[in-house]
Each structure stands twice: as C-alpha cells, then as structure tokens.
Amino acid sequence: MIRLLAQRLRLRRNDEGFALVIVIAIGAILMILASVAATYSVSVLNKSKQDVAWAAAEAAAYAGIEEYQSRLATDSSYFQYGNPAAQFGAGSAVTLPTGTGQVNPAFSLDTGANSTWAVVPGSNGAAKFRYEIDTTKYLSTGIVRIRSTGLAGGVTRSIIANLKQQGFIDFLYFTDYEIQDPALSGDPVSCVKYAWAGRSSSCSVIQFSGADHIQGPVHSNDTLRICGSTFDGIVNTGNSTASGGLYYTIPAGCTAGTFNSGAPYYSPVVGVPTTNSQMKKEVRTDLPADVPNPGCLYTGATSVVLNANGTVTVRSPWTRFTRVAGDPATSGSNAAACGTPGTGAGQLGSATGATFTPPTKAVFYVQNQPASSSDPNFWPAATPAPTTCKGANGTSTGNGIGYPMSGETAPSGTPYGCTNGDVFVKGTLSGQMSIAAENYVYVTGDLQYNDSSTDMLGLVGNNAVWVWNPVNSSGTNLLTDSGRRIDAAILSVAHTFQVQNFSTGSPRGTLTVNGAIAQKFRGPVGTGSGGTTVTGYAKNYVYDARLKYTAPPKYLSPVTTTYGVTTWIDTPAAFASNGTYK
Template structure:
C-alpha cells in the first residue's frame, strides 16, 4: 500500500510546474488585455475630445472672420488666391499690419490659436466671395485643429441690414420736407420729441393694417387696431410697461392691437441710416477694378426712364447722359461701354434697349455743375431738341417739366416734382434678373414692377430722396375723376430704401381710392410716408419676401454699423490634415 502511494506521488512529480506556468500565462494575458483595453479606451476618449474640440475651433474661425468683416466691410476683398476654395473668387492677401495667418494654406505655415484656449486648439479659413456682388453672401470654409484631429465647416455669411425687415423706419413722423412738421421734430419720441408741443406728424399703424413680416423702428411706434404677424422691435426702452405708444395719428388713445409673437415689441438698438447713396455712384467707376469695384455698373445723368422687359432687357431713355461709366472722384473722365447702351439711342425718345447688366447697380445722378465732370452741362445748355416741359408741350401750374414726358397731360404736380436737371428715375416693368436701381434724387414707380421668376429675380430700389408711387392728378376737384391713372391697384416686387426721406404715394389725399398697394419685399425709410389719406391713395398690402433673409439685391446699401450673420452652415470633409497639408 505504501509502495503504491509512493508510486502515485512519484508518478505526479513535475505536473504542478506546468500548471503554475499555465495559470500565470492566463493571468498575464488577462492583465495585458485589461491594460490594453483601458489604454485603448483612454486613447479613444482623448481622440473623441479632440474630435469634438476641433469642431468648436472651426466655429471660432468663422467668428473671427465675422468680427473682421463687422469692423471693416471692405474685408470681403481679402483671402488667399492660392486656396482651392477661392479659385472662383477675386481675393488678395492682406499686407502690412493686416496680415492674417488664418489665410495660410501650406503645411509649413502656422495656424491661428483659438483665443483663450490652450496651445492645442487652432483654426484657419478660406473665403469664396464670388457671389458677394450678386447676393451679398460670402462663403467661408473654416478648419479647426486640436491634437491630431481636424474638422471643417462651410458657412454662408450675409450682412444684417434693412432687408431683414418688411418695414423699417428711422422716425415715426411725416417727412418735414413734405409736410407742416417742424424740423425740430426730427428726434426720437423717446429722446425728446414727446415734450414738443404741437403736431409733429406722427403716423400710426391703424385702420385694420396687417403687417405680415418683421418690423423695426428706431423710434417709438404708434399702434392702434393693427395686427403684426411677425417680430416687432423698437429702440424705445421704457423702464416698465409696453414698448409702443397706443395712440392713433390724431393723438387719441386706442386699442385693438395684436401681436402674433408674445412680448412684442421687444427692444433692439438703433440701426443707423447711411448719410447718402453715393456709394452707388462709386460702383460705376471703371478705374477701381482692382480696388473693390471689379465689375462697374452703369451711370445715367438727369431725368431717366427705365422700362424693365420680361426677356431680360431694359429700355433706357436718358437724354442728358454723356458717359455711362466714370473715373476719378470727383469724376474727371469716363467711357460709354456697350453694356450700358448706345449713347445715341439713350438720348433718343425711343431709348436704348439692351441686356440688363447682370447682378449690378444702375445709378441716376443729377446733372453735374462742375465743368471738369464728363457729364457736365452748363446752366444755359441742354441736349439738342430737349425742352423742359411736360407731355403737352408746356409746364404745369407749378412750373414742373422735365422734357421726357412729365408731367402728363392735365397733370398738376406738387412744386419741384419733375426737375429738368434732377437725377430722377422713372421705372416700371417686369424684372428678369438681379439688379439695384438707385437715384440721387427721386424714384418714381410709374407702373407695376413684378418678378418674372419669383425664385430667381431680385430688385433693389434706392432713392437718396423720396421714392414715390406715381399717382398723377389734376391737383384739384375741378374734374369729377381727377386721378389721371387708368385702372386700379399697384404691385411692387422689390427691396425699397429711401435713404434721406420717405416711401409714399404721390397725392394720397386727392381723388377716390386707387385700390390696393402690394409690396412684395421690404421697405426702409427715414420718415414714415403716407399711402392713404381720407378716400385717396391705396390700401396697404405689405408682404415680406422671405428670400431676403438669405440674399440681397446687388450692392444694396447697409446700415452704418454692419454685422454679418450665419445663414447656413454645414460640416464637410476636412480641408487640411493636422500637419497643415491640404487634403
């Protein structure tokens, strides 16, 4: 028995060691796997953090470019022409103190550190300004880098401005130039006008007005029995209570106001109006092709009539015009490119018909009084065959007559309406394309202005002074029907801006009602204009063109203080490796 036990023990000698080694190997593998898993998880977590942070760095790049644009609206001209993203753009690198490393594109060039971050978060960006002239939109491709991760976003930026509102007004009073209001009234109600005795000509939203779009006033708005279907903002900020004045235009308290958005009106800072629309004159200079005006527009001089044709052409009659593009400021030279019409045809009564300059500005200026100006006419001279009279061969009772058909037969217009040497634009027709029509003096809408394609066509109408909905009358009640227009109603598809005065109906209190004035677009003005008074004028139907949230008429004017908002953004494949090399 003892020999048997010894034999068994002896036979198992050496078996424990392999077992111990095997268990040790298994445990080692388990430990290694656990360590590897933990290490991999740590690396994955770190990579996830870098991946997320790199997107934030890309956003920081867009914000950096936005801030530069807000400080300097001409910054749109800068970018890196060597960047693939800028291949269709007209950009150049800033120099001197304006050098910006964010435009770098090579692996050997540095990135820009995200402000306030550690030394591991960076960005760079590229600019596409090819659509800026036509739509006011700038596209930015920004890449963020954190550690070994990069992510890229593309953002569309557009100026915040007057076209963000269906209805924008600087002062909620009638224009002192066309009313009995005193010039002392030209201050905001919340900034002292409320203490002025007498009538400053405040105009109220009332009479069942419906405003279907965003509204802003720098002033205190009078609201009585009107409905606002969009956001309403004002620069009036009382310590408590409502942010509007519940009175009608006669100063009587009233009610019946309704706001679709709770809390309206809400406060928003003053939006500064530009002093003039002279920027549009600059856009017709042919000597600035490398200094902000790569595609000059067209310039016409004196009273000018433009008919917009549905086939994409325009017909222009402008007898005072000599040069349709200029050089210098003040102008000392000029040219007559074919794109702006034949000079001989422009000065003929039938006018010149040609393709509307694509995505550009047409500007109508007063007849220059400086002899060195290429469009100068002396005070005693005028175009051959032109007499400063109306269509009936004489001036009206107020001495009006511009030689191109205004005033019409039997019309008696307000004094100063049709100056023979004024930069007045008379316009109507069907828009087929994108353009901004701008005048140094008045703009008269003499007929319907409609889009041929309401998805593609865009029009801006800018008057340095008033923009009038043309409504010729006999000027008295001598005739049973003293309104000389045939038919009723008027439609205007456009973004409208009166820089120094007002948007209004001509002779709004004379005659019987003209039907409905439909504006599909946006209206901005320094002073409130009268559209209907008593039984005359038009009932308002104003509808916001929502496309203006994303596009603007070509070279449309912006507020004094300009900001750029992001309309659309999307993440795309990274444009750069972490090394800085382009992908």
C-alpha cells in the same frame, strides 16, 4: 476492506485530477475575459479621446469663424485681407495684412515643422484654427465666405460659412423716424428727433393701423405707434427707455397690436447713410479692382421699363455718356450694354427710347444734370436741349418724357424736373439689378419678378421713393387700375417711401410689396376709417426671405454694421494636422 479503501483512494485521486483541469480551464477563461475587457477598455478610452478631439476640432473651427466676425465688427473692411495662395476662394482680391501688430496667424499656410495656427483663447494651445477667405461674390452680393479649419488632439475639421452684412434688408419694414417727412408735412426741423429723446407730441406721427398686416421683421430707431395692427415677424425698436419690454405707444382709443412672434423688444439704433452717392462709383471705368463690371449712368429725367425677356427700354434724353471716369467725373464713354445716347431712332433720347440687354447684375444710377462744365454730361447753354421740358399734353411744364401725364396736376413741392435725377420705373424683371436716383424714384406701374426664385431688384432713392398716383385738378384719380405690386428692396436714404396723393381721390386697392422697405421717415400710403381704406392703398407687405441671405447688386448698407452668419455647412477637413492640404 483494504481493497475497497484502495479503490476509494484511486477515485479521489482521479477526482482531484479532473478538478485541476476544470480550475485551469476556468482560469484560462478568466484570463481571456480579463484580456478582452482590458482591450475593450483601451479601445473605449481611445474612442472617447477621439470623440473628444473630434468635437474639440469642430468647436475650434467655429471659434475661427467667430474670431473673424469680431475682426469684421472692428473693421468692416477687413474682408480685403486673406491669403491669396489659399485654395478656397481662388481668385479673391485679398492680400495679407501688413504692419506692426497686423499679422493674423489664421491666414497662415505653413506646413510641417513650420506649421502655425491661431490659438483658441483659453485652450492653452490645445485647440487651434486657421481660415481661408472667399470674396469673389462680395461685390455683387455683399457676402463673404469663410472656410475655417479647427485642430485639436491631432484631429482637424472644417466648416464653411457665409457671412453677410446685417442691414436694412434684414427687415421687411425699417424706419429711422416714425413721423411724416417734414419736407412734405411742413413740421419744423425740431420734429426730427426720436420720441424717446423728447420729440413734441404735436409732430406728424404716423401709426400702424388696424388694417395693416406686416408679414415680416420690423425695426424702427424710433418709438412705434400701433393701433390694432398685426405683426407676423419680430418687432424691435431703438427705444431703450420703456419698461416691461413694450417699446411702442398705443394712441388713445386703440387696442394693442397682435405680435405673432413675441412682444416688441429693444435693439440698438441702426445708422442711416446720408446719401446714395456711393452707388454712383459703380458706373466708373477707372476702378477696375473695385468695379470690374461697370453699370450704367443716366442724366436727367429717365424712364426705365423692365422687359420679361431680360432686356430694358430706357429713355433718357439728357444723357451724353453712360459711363464716366474720375470723381468728380472728368471723362466719359459709352457702352452698348447701356444704350446709345442721342435722339435718333432707337437711341436713348428718342420718343421710344433704346431697348438693349443690360450688364449682368447691373447698377443703373440716374444723376442730376451736372453743374460743372468739366463734367462730360454737362450741357453748355449754347448747346440745343435734347428735348422740350413739357408734360405729355405738350403744353404744361414737365420733364420731356411724359410727366405730368395729360390732365395731371403735379404735386406741389415735387414737380417733375426736366434735368432732375428722377427715374420712372415699371415692368417685369428677368435678372438682378439695382436702380438708384440722385433725386426721386417713381414706381409708375407694377414691378414684378419673372422668376421669383432668382430675380432680385433694388430701388434706392436719395430722396423719396414714390408710388405714382396722379390726380387732376379736382382730385380725381387718373389711373383706372386697382392695386399695385412691387417686388423689390426699397430704400429712401434721406426721405420717405410714400404713395403720391395718398389722401386724394378714391380707394386704389391694395399696395403689395414683396421685399423690404427702408426709409428715413414714415410715408403714408392711404387713409382709412374703421379698417376700411378711404383714399390711397391698403397695405400688404410681405418679406422676401431671400434678403436674409443675399442682396440686390451693390445695395447700400448702414453706416455701422456687423456681419452675421447666414448659412454654414460641415465639410471634409481642408488641412491635415501638420498644416498640409488634404
């Protein structure tokens, strides 16, 4: 009995020792797990903080872009400021702003203990940004590039964005007034008023018809008049007085339009410049900072044929100098890249004109013959005229370069002036170019791109931009082709884009515009009945989406404008948190 009890006591002591080992082992495991959990928690917390800082730095970079946009909105010329020592946009013609209250800490490149950044409002200094400006493409495209770097929690992130002025070419169709040009319709000056501001119903309002298919965004400062038309893009107007979000009128007997991108909505009036004279400075040689690569100036009636091989053929008898200095001009010069003035073979005034390769991203400006004797392109009365001011038949009054064509009756009120700043253009473009006229632009044939991905053309008439459509005295069309194609961004500053003799003759097919149209007054291109074209052209307008991101060289902008972001990319951080470049 005593032996059995002793054996049981020894077994119990052995069990207790084993249990102790198990308890110690479990305790160790629990301690390890607790340690792992603590380490994981700290790691997660650190990662969470890192993620927060990463996101905050990106938000700060965006805040920098928005802050810079606000400065441009306040001062559209603010693009001239930046830090010329910045790595991004090297070679940009920028300077640091000076003067009381003009210092911008976002332009700072200070490093180390002196590193300064602009503070994101509302962040109590926890989020900051700085930015660098690239204006190397501004003169040719109107685009300002910005690299904005945000700083938060010791983390930096950078974003590059392209900013472009918002203007006429943001729309396939832009109109200031939805009436026919009073200079052509005979309407009184009192008609030059928006419908929503009380314009008389007797004025010559032009409507979108059932045959119209507008394949792009539309804006009118006026109230749109729509009769069964189809709009693929957004439609907005400056009419803020209508209710229900429908800012257009529907004439009696018409059905509402089809709006594939939503009902029309209000958007503020966009100011139209009064002249395209700003583009004339692009042919001056005395502005090397603003005009490093001058274009070409022509005087009087000028014909321009664009050739698919990249050359142009220009006929301009009244041109004496293709570049000038001063405003008003006081001296002139000639450049091989603009053709040689004169009437000799292969020169601008010859019967065949001059063929040459124009400057890259050229601006051609065609001016009226100057009235001032101090202007280098002035023709003294005693100097023999370079051409006879006759039409193509050699007898009727004309402009000396083929207009009016033989048998043509020139439209009343818009004769072909020999010394007027009119340009007559057609052909196939290889490259990028803007052609502007102090008077009229006439599109005399198809205008097409050789490469629709890279070529770009701007047509800017101070007065009307005409689609040439000559008729004889009986009203019969003289052109025998059908249809007309225009690849271009078109702007008539003071008047209209219109088909010549739109209500005369027989149907001319379809007018296809691939680009954008902007005008002060609506211009008719044809007449129709029940969706069928009776005279002139049917419309086929297609927006060139590239115009959202770029523009023809030196294309005009509205008198008031904002800069919008066209593209942006996330890029490796440009700066470390201490302000040094990475």
